[in-house]
Amino acid sequence: MHFRMAGRSFSVHPVWLLITLTVFVILIKLGWWQLSRAVEKEQQLQQLASWQAEGPLSWTQLQQLPLAEADLVQIADQARWLAPRVWLLDNKMVQSRIGYDVVIPVQFNRFDPPVLVNLGWVPAAGSRNELPDIEIPEELPIRGLLRTSFGSFRLGQNLEAGGDWPMRIQQIELESINPYLPEPALPAVIYQMEQSPFLPHYQPVVLPPEKHRGYALQWFMLGVAALGVALAASLRKEDDNEQN
Structure with missing residues (x-):
């Protein structure tokens, strides 16, 4: 499969194209999942703060x-x-x-x-x-x-x-x-939640929303990197063919 982008010619095997797109979609979905987790954690923190204000x-x-x-x-x-x-x-x-x-x-x-x-x-x-x-x-x-x-x-x-x-x-x-x-x-x-003969250690929110957003950014960057590597590999392959 051949295509041109930004004045350059690329050659990609259909199988590798399918694999690359599959990896890209999975990484992007993981990023969106982490963003949804961040929203969920924010809601939990707000709910927890509201109940704490009410008292036990x-x-x-x-x-x-x-x-x-x-x-x-x-x-x-x-x-x-x-x-x-x-x-x-x-x-x-x-x-x-x-x-x-x-x-x-x-x-x-x-x-x-x-x-x-x-x-x-x-x-x-x-x-x-x-x-x-x-x-x-x-x-x-x-x-x-x-x-x-x-x-x-x-x-x-x-x-x-x-x-x-x-x-x-x-x-x-x-x-x-x-x-x-x-x-x-x-x-x-x-x-x-109070000290007793047993040690309470439960945390209702382990990872804060900021952590999940950071993980989401990492997944998005990995997705972009996967596309970039695939494009670079296909470009080098085309350049090699032209030189030969």
Whole structure:
């Protein structure tokens, strides 16, 4: 395939043209995806700031909101642990040490459905066969942040059920957890934000919008670079043919 641009002649093989255009489209799409992530993070930060200005809500006050609108709400109330259920969220690195996040089900009122609470981090023992000792009071104060969006990609089995508590889990999935509860839990997780026997470390926004915009610029530049390299290669090929 031959074409002229800016007074120069280019020769491109159709297969290489298809590959170049495919790479260019993928890189541009990645750039736009990063820009959309930046907008999403800005909205989350604005929502978080708005709820922070309102101050923490009690569980009764939070129930007045539709769950879909309660994301990033701060909650402060007393809850009852549904003992002996404890899940250890695996492979959590904090302060350069590997460990677990401690996840338990609680009820704020007797007849309300359970809700999961991430109490924070504990270091792992020296062996995978040994789990840390977890002590949780029957009644405990919850001071945390409610998220209605949680979970992540995983490989393999989620729950390592050995019949004893605590149980190790790869990520929070209600499909894995609900069979161990008296009734299905709310599709939400409260992340404890105050210091306790466990170390809270949850960050609702890990990468700021500026980071995503920077990544978007990098993807766009890579896309332009891919086109530039392809054009330069086809031009050199044409020039070589003319010299011969």
